[in-house]
Amino acid sequence: MKFTELDLPKEVLQGIEKAGFKELTPVQEESIPLALQGKDVAAQAQTGTGKTAAFLISLFTRLLRNRRPASPDPRALIMAPTRELVVQICADAEVLGSGCDLRVQPIFGGVDYEKQRSALRSGVDIIVATPGRLIDYYKQRVFSLKKIEAVVIDEADRMFDMGFIRDLRYLLRKLPPFDKRQTMLFSATLNQRVMELAYEFMDIAEKVRIAPEQVTAERVEQVLYHVSRREKFPLLMGLLRKDPGMERVLVFVNTKKEAEHLVERLKANEFKAAVISGDIPQRKRMRILDEFKAGRLNFLVATDVASRGIHIEGVTHVINYDLPQDPEDYVHRIGRTARAGAVGKAISLADEDLVFHLEDIESYLGQKIPSCFPLDDDFVWDYRRPASRKRTPKPATGGGEKKRRPRRRRRGGARERKSDA
Incomplete structure (x- = not known):
């Protein structure tokens, strides 16, 4: 189906044309018509399938058709689990909403506290936010949620995984009743806990399921190497030497410590690499992502939590340096390449410790991953x-002597003489 076949306002079609979209992806074809009818939608779809455009197009259409007098109170709320995802949604909204006179405001922690506060006070139409800082502003009565007409929950499964579900429930309870607003929920899986959230806060949601294998198998060339842990980095060096086409590579590991260690080894071998982790300041995180997008960095090493929401065109390879323990994370990881109809390659290294997760991954995919021994x-x-890090010697005290212990007193108040030995 083409976008021109949908009953969309000309302002929305203008943004779609600017984005270069012509035909709907499966999740868009299933969810947009339902949303245009005003129905609540709970959709299972992986990152990279066009779900962001699906809810933005539906949201813009609803707000344009139901115009109301100017008001500082927001009309729609989009909630996401990570700062990077908020930034990406706003970037997509800027393009798709270029023909719409709607004010979109990102809200997330780490930067511009007063600037974001001021923007909310001056009035916005759509808030795109992580739950934490939004609750902070709400409790200060910087804005009101009483006039929200539509709400979107993106990557709902990650809201649970990252511990935001309590904050999410708090905000949902402050919204108008579910029969007075439209709700759209998108998740990598519609498991029991996600559907419980839908039953509690949605009005008989229409379910849309896009199978994971439709996302991964067709456009991503997958290969898995069985290798010992000590051989992983030598094999990675061999793969890099044999394939000069590795221009923009996302490398996934399971821990922050492993990510930092791997980047040090890549840099030592003259590869431009950086770590993205949750404790890096927001400005630095955004700078690293910009450098990766611009090609000034060739390797971005990340954990699953830190990488959520990364949307970068032209990722040539995804390398699972550590095989993920959660099968859904495997699908999420390799979905970072082969985006928007492109092709890509996913390489996984299964060592003696993590190979036990392979069976669950292949069961979730519904297919075997082509594998070999190097x-x-x-x-x-x-x-x-x-280079080994030199330990900084502890500063000496008392002219190089050991710190003296307090002298003990003898009975009768006389001090004990300290030996020079």
Whole structure:
């Protein structure tokens, strides 16, 4: 189906044309017509399937058709689990909403506290936010939720995984009743806990399910290497040497410590790499992502939590340096490549500790991942090691002598003489 076949306002069609969209993706074809009818929608779809455009197009259409007198109170709310996802949704909204006279405001922690506060006070139409800071402003009565007409919950499953579900429920309870607003929920899986959220806060939601294998199998070339843990980095060096087409690579690991260690080794071998993790200041995180998008960084090493919401065109390869423990994370990871109809390659390294998760991953995919054992010439052993960090000696006290303990007094009040030995 083409977008021109839908009954959309000309302002929305203008933004769709600017974005270069012509035909609907499966999740768009299933969810947009339902949303245009005013129905609540609970959709299962992976990242990279066009779900952001699906709810933005539906949201813009609703707000344009139900115009109301100018008011500082927001009319719609989009909630997402990460700052990066909020930024990406706003970037997509800027393009798709270029023909709409609607004010979109991102709200997230880490930057511009007073600037965001001022923007809310001056009035916005759509808030795109992570739950934490939004609740902060709400409790200060910076804005009101009484006039919300539509709400979107993006990546609902991650709201649970990242511990935001309590904040999410708090905000949903402050909205108008579910029969007085439209709600759209998007999640990688419509499991029991996600559907309980839908039953509690949605008005008989229409379910849309897009199977994971439709997302991953067709456009992503997958390969898995069985390798020992000590051989993973030599094999990675061999793969990089053999494939000069690795221009923009996302490397996934399971821990922040492993991410930092891997980046040090890549840098030691003259690869431009950086870590993205949850504790990096927001401005630095955005700068790293911008450098990766611009090609000034070739490798971005991330954990699953930190990488949520990353939307970067032209990622040539995804490398699962550590095989994920959650099957859904595998689908999410390799969905970072082959976006918007492009092709990509996903390489996984299964070591002796993490290979036990392979069966669950393949069961979730509904297919076997092509696998092999690397040959001797696939490894590079003469790579450079990072310079060892020198320990900074502790500053000496008392002219190099050990710190003296307090002298004890003898009975009768006389001090004990300290030996020079």
